[in-house]
Amino acid sequence: MSIRDIIEGKKEWRAHVARVKALPRDYQIVYKEIQKYLFKVGPVELTEGTGLLSGIVDLFEEGATLGKGVLDVTGSDVAAFCDDLIKDSKTYADIYQESVNQEVNKAMKKVTDKKK
Template identity: 35%
Template sequence: MNFLEKITGSDMTKEMKDFEARAKVLPGDYQTAWKEIVSNLWIHGDFTGRNLMPILDSALELLEVTSADGQSVEEVLGDDIKGFCTALVGDESAKNYRDKWRDQLNKNVARKLGGLK
């Protein structure tokens, strides 16, 4: 990845298009599960989302392998896709981007208020 790709995010755009192309060949229920996985994982991303690319790749590979084996989505992911995504990124207390921004804001406010004393 060169500097321009990193700044513009074009490398990630290409990777997401590749993921979507791979997902299109999955059965319909797997495609629906993929869309839910993507939407549930993005909240756990950093500012750019680069930290999620390997996780998304692994999740899609899991869907590809299990659909080829003839398993149903429910057998693989269970009924709780959001819980599955939380398990992929860590535990229930996994920080999402809102938590990171809130912590940063609190630190900035405390620093400013601390400077007023």
Template identity: 30%
Template sequence: MSDAEKSGFISKVIGPKKRWRAYKARVKELPENHRTAVEAIERYLMYFVPTEGDSTESMLEDLADLFEQAVVDGTPIREIVGEDPVEFAEAFVQNYSEGGYVPARARKQLTDALTRATGEDTGKADKAV
């Protein structure tokens, strides 16, 4: 393997890893309820991960952008995702890929996680911080 080939391989491995870590650091900075919502959507979207390299990273970075802006604007989670988080996630992913098969269990997990994040199951109000 030539030096150029090694360099290309290393950048392919490190690049996505670096972007992933940066994305995770951004999500970690979100208020707890927004972070919970993003992590639930992320888990759900992993069923739709495109095969094209940058699409996945771009999709997750855009998700972080959306929720960071919502925090700044004071936008409640339900105003972002609506009443059906599965519908939101599936519409969101359509910008990045053709999508894939999502089992009913994953749909229920996403819906339940967003219900918890918005405080609907505990009576807590969804408030941006």
């Protein structure tokens, strides 16, 4: 990653944060909780630009423009809303599970090969 890429990424992030701050207060609160949840759950594409997060802001801006409450947009179970957004996404947990399974399989193969 070049310095130019880093600077461009920071500009994009600042613009994204400005959009979030322009949302009504209830939307900002729910957005921040969604962001925390997604950072903990760890969908891989979350670190690739602001695509998923920008899509959420787009949805929230539209809901606010229509005069909807934030929970009318997400539903009352915000974690389920998040899970639905990333249901087809690969997470860091998935990658780690695959790694653990590969290591176990390698170790078991060695044990099996030694018994032969």
